[in-house]
Amino acid sequence: MIKVVLIGSGNVASHLIQSLKNNNSIDLVQVYTRSKKSLENKIDTTKITTEFSSLKEADIYIIAVSDKVIEDVSNQIPFSNKLVVHTSGTMDYKIMNPKNKRGVFYPLQTFSKNKEIHMQSVPFCLETENEEDYNVLEILAKNLSKLVYKIDGKQRKSLHISAVFVSNFVNHIYHIGHELCKKNNVPFAILQPLIEETANKIKTLTPLQAQTGPAIRNDENIIEQHLEALQNTTYKDLYQKLTLSIQHAKKL
């Protein structure tokens, strides 16, 4: 049994709690949160602590808190020589206190508290400061997911940037589409088959091969009409920049 202490109660931590506590090979010893209320009904209350000084002994400490406080949280772990990992896509493990053995346990997925996730299909990107710690982290990850990768810091950062483009930015683009639909009294659901086909297409074609639309066709007349119709200057600017980026990608 791998003993795990989880620190955090946000989007990632909530999903990890669910998967860790339901796994027979893992003993989720304790969860740290600043407010017990945030973990109501998620885990047995005897396993929750709000004090770093009360943290229990474990094999692995997972820090799943906001990026800017990972360093501070790592300083508050009252143990040395333990394996401590964070879940960030970009932060270096070296920001954490060197009194412990450090690593990264990055789940490459978009997590929101109120949306279920199938953890077995979440890619886990692992990195450890010491080679000998990799094995135990890999066993932990393989208990949660079928997709486990050894990824170094530079690769992870580039994956995170890619994830921002293909998930966070794409989702924002959905928001723009949603707003335009609402403004013109058309249901956003009409766009659903297009959204699904766009995502499905790139399973068999490269994104460049799959590209359609006025930008790749160099349809200046349509592009101008679209820019004229867009009232929001930020969206207009975004439309122009994305059009240029598509046209540039075509030339490369």
Ligand SMILES: NC(=O)c1ccc[n+]([C@@H]2O[C@H](COP(=O)([O-])OP(=O)(O)OC[C@H]3O[C@@H](n4cnc5c(N)ncnc54)[C@H](OP(=O)(O)O)[C@@H]3O)[C@@H](O)[C@H]2O)c1
């Ligand atoms: N969400 C994603 O899709 C996703 C995906 C992969 C990786 N990650 C990474 O996972 C980590 C957590 O992200 P998240 O989305 O779960 O964040 P989140 O939902 O915003 O939760 C942040 C957590 O940090 C805690 N926290 C904030 N300041 C703190 C402090 N000073 N001391 C102790 N705890 C503090 C919060 O506690 P309170 O609840 O008490 O405020 C909360 O539990 C980040 O490194 C992020 O980059 C996120």
